Amino acid sequence: MALTIDPGLCPQNHRCPLIQICPVGAISQEGFSLPKIDPGLCIECGKCMKHCGRQAIYKSERDG
Numbered sequence: 001m002a003l004t005i006d007p008g009l010c011p012q013n014h015r016c017p018l019i020q021i022c023p024v025g026a027i028s029q030e031g032f033s034l035p036k037i038d039p040g041l042c043i044e045c046g047k048c049m050k051h052c053g054r055q056a057i058y059k060s061e062r063d064g
C-alpha cells in the first residue's frame with residue numbers, strides 16, 4: 001500500500017499545505033509542482049488525505 005497524489009486533482013499552483021501537516025516530513029515539493037510522498041518515510045497516518053482540500057491523495061494498491 002502506498003499513498004499517491006493525483007496530478008489531475010492537485011492544481012499545482014500553490015505551496016502544498018500538507019508539507020506542514022505531515023508528522024514525519026514525508027511530503028516534499030519543488031516549487032509549485034506536484035508534491036511527492038516518500039514511501040520510506042510515510043507511516044500512512046492519513047492526515048494528508050484528510051486535509052487535502054482537493055481530495056487529491058489516495059491509497060493505491062501498489063507502489064509506482
Ligand code: SF4
Pocket residue numbers: 003021022023024025026027037041042043044045046047048049
Ligand atoms: S499519510 Fe501521514 S505520514 Fe504519510 S505522507 Fe500523509 S501525513 Fe505524512
